Amino acid sequence: MKSEWLAHYLTRQADSLNQAYRLARQGDPVQFASAFGRFVQHNLDSLLTSLDQWSPSNKAALCETAYQCGLTLTRHGWLRAEHQPVTDRLFQQLLPTWLAPYPDAAPRLLTQLLNALSHLPDAGQRTGLLDHWQRCLPAPDATPDALLMFSWMAGLPQYRDAALHALHRHPDWLKTLALGDPEAFEHPWWQGSTLGWHSAPVHLGASHWLGGDFTARPRLLIAPGQTLVQAGQECWHLYIDAFGQTLLPTASHHPMLLPVPECKRLPTALAHLSQGIETPRQCLERRHEWIVSFHDSYALRVIPKTGEQP
Amino acid sequence: MKGLNPFSRISASPTRPATGKPKEVAFDVTSLVNGPFGEADDAEESSTAPLDEKLRQAYFWIVNHAVISPHYDVEYNVSAPQPIQFGDSQTPLFLPTDQSYSSFILLPLLTFAARRKCLFIGGPGRGKTASALLMGLLGGYSPKEVRRAMQHGHPQMTVADLLGNPMPMDLMQAEQESDIRISWRRWLNMRVKIVDEYNRIPTRTQSALLTVMGDNYAEMFNQIHECPPAAWYLTANDDQGGGTYPVIEALKDRIDVVVQALPFNPRFLDDLLLRIEEGVDPADCLPDALQFSEAEMDQMERSIRAVTLPADLRQRLEFFASQFEFSEYSGQQFEYKSKDTSRLAGVPRHQLAMLEDGRDRLADLGCQTRNGLSVRSLMSLIVYAKAMAFFRGNTEVELNDLTQMLPFVLHSRLFADADAPFFQQPENAALLSDKIGWLRHLFQLSCAEFERQGRHRKDEVAELKAELDAGLEGVSDKQCRKRLEQIERTLHQLAAGNKLSGAVHDDAMTLKYLHQRYSNYQRWLSSQG
Numbered sequence: 026m027k028s029e030w031l032a033h034y035l036t037r038q039a040d041s042l043n044q045a046y047r048l049a050r051q052g053d054p055v056q057f058a059s060a061f062g063r064f065v066q067h068n069l070d071s072l073l074t075s076l077d078q079w080s081p082s083n084k085a086a087l088c089e090t091a092y093q094c095g096l097t098l099t100r101h102g103w104l105r106a107e108h109q110p111v112t113d114r115l116f117q118q119l120l121p122t123w124l125a126p127y128p129d130a131a132p133r134l135l136t137q138l139l140n141a142l143s144h145l146p147d148a149g150q151r152t153g154l155l156d157h158w159q160r161c162l163p164a165p166d167a168t169p170d171a172l173l174m175f176s177w178m179a180g181l182p183q184y185r186d187a188a189l190h191a192l193h194r195h196p197d198w199l200k201t202l203a204l205g206d207p208e209a210f211e212h213p214w215w216q217g218s219t220l221g222w223h224s225a226p227v228h229l230g231a232s233h234w235l236g237g238d239f240t241a242r243p244r245l246l247i248a249p250g251q252t253l254v255q256a257g258q259e260c261w262h263l264y265i266d267a268f269g270q271t272l273l274p275t276a277s278h279h280p281m282l283l284p285v286p287e288c289k290r291l292p293t294a295l296a297h298l299s300q301g302i303e304t305p306r307q308c309l310e311r312r313h314e315w316i317v318s319f320h321d322s323y324a325l326r327v328i329p330k331t332g333e334q335p
Numbered sequence: 336m337k338g339l340n341p342f343s344r345i346s347a348s349p350t351r352p353a354t355g356k357p358k359e360v361a362f363d364v365t366s367l368v369n370g371p372f373g374e375a376d377d378a379e380e381s382s383t384a385p386l387d388e389k390l391r392q393a394y395f396w397i398v399n400h401a402v403i404s405p406h407y408d409v410e411y412n413v414s415a416p417q418p419i420q421f422g423d424s425q426t427p428l429f430l431p432t433d434q435s436y437s438s439f440i441l442l443p444l445l446t447f448a449a450r451r452k453c454l455f456i457g458g459p460g461r462g463k464t465a466s467a468l469l470m471g472l473l474g475g476y477s478p479k480e481v482r483r484a485m486q487h488g489h490p491q492m493t494v495a496d497l498l499g500n501p502m503p504m505d506l507m508q509a510e511q512e513s514d515i516r517i518s519w520r521r522w523l524n525m526r527v528k529i530v531d532e533y534n535r536i537p538t539r540t541q542s543a544l545l546t547v548m549g550d551n552y553a554e555m556f557n558q559i560h561e562c563p564p565a566a567w568y569l570t571a572n573d574d575q576g577g578g579t580y581p582v583i584e585a586l587k588d589r590i591d592v593v594v595q596a597l598p599f600n601p602r603f604l605d606d607l608l609l610r611i612e613e614g615v616d617p618a619d620c621l622p623d624a625l626q627f628s629e630a631e632m633d634q635m636e637r638s639i640r641a642v643t644l645p646a647d648l649r650q651r652l653e654f655f656a657s658q659f660e661f662s663e664y665s666g667q668q669f670e671y672k673s674k675d676t677s678r679l680a681g682v683p684r685h686q687l688a689m690l691e692d693g694r695d696r697l698a699d700l701g702c703q704t705r706n707g708l709s710v711r712s713l714m715s716l717i718v719y720a721k722a723m724a725f726f727r728g729n730t731e732v733e734l735n736d737l738t739q740m741l742p743f744v745l746h747s748r749l750f751a752d753a754d755a756p757f758f759q760q761p762e763n764a765a766l767l768s769d770k771i772g773w774l775r776h777l778f779q780l781s782c783a784e785f786e787r788q789g790r791h792r793k794d795e796v797a798e799l800k801a802e803l804d805a806g807l808e809g810v811s812d813k814q815c816r817k818r819l820e821q822i823e824r825t826l827h828q829l830a831a832g833n834k835l836s837g838a839v840h841d842d843a844m845t846l847k848y849l850h851q852r853y854s855n856y857q858r859w860l861s862s863q864g
Contacts, residue, residue: 047613048620094372101371140370172367184367 026066028074030081034088035065042092049096060104064095068116075121076128083128090132091116094139101143111151115142119155123162130165141172145179150269154179161198170194180269183262185213213266213313214329222331223267229254230324238272239323245285245307245316252309252316253282254325265314265327285309285318295328386627386635387728390448393473393625394726397440401469401617402462403606406597408771409436409739411727424765434727438771442594442743443470443568445722447527447627448635451715452548452567452589454533454747457596459572466596467529467568468618474527474566475626478618481529484522488535490579494543497536498523498553498560512557519560523553526565526632533569533586535579545586563629564636591715593746595771635725642721644732647791652716652737654790654838655781658700659749660707661837664690669847672840674706685754697756700781701837703773705750712748719744734782742774749774795825796842803849807856815857822850 026032035042050057069091073084098104103112115138124131138158145151154175163171170191177188192199192207199207205218214223230238239256246253252263254272261272288308291299295315298305303319315328398404410416411433418427439462446453447470455463464485471481486497499519509515522528530536536544547553548567553560569590571582599607609615627635644652664687665677677687684705688696696702719740724732751758751767758767766773785791799822810818826846833839 047615097371136372137368139372140368143370143372144367169368176367181367 026070028070028077030077030084031070031073031088034085045093045096049100057099061095061099064099064104064112065092068112069095071117072120076125076131079128083131087124087128087131087135090135094135098139108148108151111148111155114152114155119159123158127165134165134168137168137172141176144176144181147180150179157202160201163198167195171198174198178268181271182213182264182266182269183271183273185264185266214331216267222329224329224331226329227265227270227327228324229263229265229270229272229327230322242306242320242323243318243325245309245318245325246282247285247309248282252311256323263316263325267329270327294330298326386631386638387725389625389627389631390444390635390726391728394436394440394444396622396625397444397466397469397617398437400620402437402440402466403599403603404437404439404462404597405600405603406437406439407431407435408597409438409441411435411735411739438594438743439466439596441726442592442719443467444473445719445726445740446470446568446592447473447566448632448725449639449718449722450526450564450566450632450636451591451718452569454590454593455568455570455596456573456593461596461599463570463596464529464531465618467531467570469621470566470568471525471527471529472618472621473625473627474525474632475628476525476527478616480525481527481618484525485529485531486522488530488532490535490537492536492540494540494555497540497543498547498555501556515556515558517555517558517560519553523547523560523562526563526629527568528565529568529570531570532572534571534573534582538580538583541580541583541586545583545589548586548589587747588709588711590747592719592740592743594743595746639718639722639725642724642730642732644717644721648732648734648737650790650794650797651734651782651785652713653841654785655778656708656713657841658781658837659704661701661835661840662687663835669840669843674704678706684752688754697760699836700777700784703752703755703757703777705752706748708745708749712745716741716744738775738778738782741778742771745774746770749777796845799825799849800845803852807852810856812857812860815853815860819850819853819857822846822853826850 046061050061069088072091073088076084076087079087095104098112102108120135124134127134142151142154145154157175157178158171161171173184173188173191174195177184189207189210192204192210196207199205203217203219204210209215210217215221216223230243239254240259241257243254243256246255246260253275254261254263260275262275264271264273285307287306291305292308292310292315295305295308295317298317303322303324305317306320307316307318309316313330315330317326317328319326410429410431412429412431413433416429416432418429420427443453443455443466445451455466457463468478468481468485471484472478476484486492497520499517502516502518505515530544533541533544543553547562551562551564553562660673660675662674662677663672665674665682666672677684688702691702716737720732720736723736723740724730727736729736751770751773753767757763766776799818802818826843829839829842829846
């Protein structure tokens with residue numbers, strides 16, 4: 026262990042820390058022990074070594090929060106091999122740099138960042154968020170805005186509107202991330218001046234029920250300002266853009282809710298779909314994309330309308 | 336280091352999501368910074384969950400972390416469950432289709448919510464005292480406080496041990512009794528009271544306990560100590576008088592529910608092993624957010640009382656309760672035809688049974704029991720049915736709430752007659768020892784009979800009673816006469832068309848009461864000229 030302070034702290038607080046660890050590891054004696062042991066040795070130690078100049082009280086506060094977070098990370102499987110690089114990068118590179126100027130706010134900032142990361146199920150998405158984070162290193166008061174923006178860009182389109190508002194408040198990030206004109210992001214399939222348009226169709230669900238998002242064939246419903254997807258007894262709001270797609274459960278009791286009529290003939294722009302294996306059932310044309318459901322599939326396809334100039 | 340306890344947080348997910356109606360995810364950008372790593376705000380997590388949700392959170396916390404209880408004997412179903420038959424006896428195992436519960440945790444929790452009295456029974460080491468302790472923790476006390484306040488019954492326990500001692504100096508100097516100050520025991524002021532092994536307490540001390548339990552005050556040397564409303568938990572290894580002292584009947588009757596500690600399933604030995612190895616005591620881990628303040632307990636009790644019992648369920652309960660007290664040959668006069676009459680006179684049951692010639696002793700539910708239902712037991716049943724509905728997030732009692740609560744309330748109040756023809760049937764023999772199963776079955780049979788008689792469609796006696804309940808104000812002499820005629824006609828129909836059963840007896844008594852009220856009123860009207 027490199028951090029002498031951490032070694033002393035762990036010894037002094039051994040009873041409480043051991044008790045917290047024992048409670049957390051119930052049910053998984055082997056994997057939990059090795060994964061958490063590694064976390065303390067490589068991640069917690071590394072973090073506190075780089076913040077050694079902090080006062081003991083600040084270090085203790087961060088250590089306690091990070092220790093608790095480590096237990097949660099272990100329980101959520103974030104310390105498994107496939108997620109380890111992201112966790113290592115977070116604790117060994119990003120946090121020491123980002124938190125160093127803010128000893129008082131550090132526990133809160135750490136919790137906020139980890140919570141936001143927990144909304145991203147895929148390690149690749151988390152990496153995306155950390156990439157943006159590392160380049161901008163937001164100050165504590167700008168952290169909520171940064172979380173909104175970078176979470177949206179990492180694949181949470183439900184935060185899109187709030188993120189766009191945040192985008193206007195931080196022109197410096199636009200420059201740092203080379204995103205270009207913020208107004209261009211009004212088009213949902215624009216990814217910024219570096220990546221350009223997202224034009225590939227997006228698939229939601231699976232072609233068969235097993236393992237897909239839907240337990241029955243999905244059906245499109247519309248209400249003013251919203252598109253809903255219904256499958257069996259369940260109903261979702263569909264959020265989709267160039268950065269990702271999300272289905273948020275809803276009670277589907279909008280008074281103006283109507284099913285999208287079944288299409289008898291495919292629009293010319295989608296003529297190519299008739300040559301596929303799956304037969305289109307509903308074709309909903311929205312301002313920026315087509316959404317298609319199928320007679321014989323438990324999936325939806327979203328076809329962006331791109332090529333317009335932002 | 337409080338924050339290091341991973342059990343200190345309660346899941347934000349609803350413990351009982353509404354079936355068929357997916358929850359609307361309230362979109363809130365702040366939800367992004369909240370999650371499994373805790374609230375980002377430094378402020379203490381405030382518990383804004385409704386009390387029923389908090390109660391369910393407490394239930395699931397206990398089930399998941401504290402008591403290793405794989406028994407789900409309080410079953411709820413949204414559709415008929417498929418039975419899986421086992422063994423030569425073809426015993427069915429049902430897989431419930433709705434959220435179901437473990438009575439050993441649920442009943443104490445409802446007792447806590449409704450501030451009633453619960454008795455744990457079962458062999459030693461089955462978690463009776465541990466469960467009672469957890470209820471104390473929910474009341475906001477520390478494990479030390481609860482353990483110290485727990486009264487342990489023993490054969491030498493005196494009233495002073497239970498209630499407190501007079502100040503020695505006052506004993507010497509007092510000129511009158513009221514000058515003697517009493518050092519009351521601290522447990523009397525607690526909102527959760529636990530008496531361990533209550534059947535080992537000597538009879539005289541039991542009487543003192545009865546006063547505290549029944550009337551909520553303690554008395555010594557003419558000094559009165561008022562106790563706050565509390566949930567009571569008593570434990571006993573044996574409910575059949577196997578303790579050191581027999582429990583006085585009045586004390587038994589004050590107990591609202593009896594819950595049996597079910598055996599430990601050795602398949603869960605690994606959980607036990609881990610606890611031993613790691614020295615984890617669930618009592619030390621209860622999250623603060625699950626503790627109920629005094630105001631919350633008051634509010635919860637009020638909310639439970641506000642749950643409605645629909646009229647059709649009340650009628651089913653009335654029909655059920657009317658089956659058991661009636662005994663045709665116990666008395667000559669109609670009003671005295673009750674099992675209690677013959678019990679008080681010491682007439683053996685089998686003598687009366689020999690006189691029975693008209694009714695089907697196998698089908699008549701009243702023949703299965705040795706006694707009838709007390710008013711207190713019916714009140715307890717209603718309270719627990721309401722508490723169950725509250726626990727499930729409902730504002731109205733459902734039939735299954737009654738079905739599930741009834742066996743635990745009547746466990747030590749309705750006693751099976753082992754000589755009854757019903758228990759002679761081979762398929763029913765096991766119900767003699769399985770009281771919960773028998774009582775549940777009894778209520779189901781009563782409901783089936785209720786429906787067979789079409790009482791859920793038309794109940795003339797109930798209609799006549801409702802007419803009277805609307806008030807006599809403005810009822811004319813002519814209307815009164817008309818109603819009296821209708822009452823007499825209904826009585827004649829009852830007498831002509833039915834064998835005399837408990838339900839018929841109670842209907843007849845109700846009609847007689849109505850007849851009295853109307854005839855008295857009619858006399859008063861005549862006197863007014």
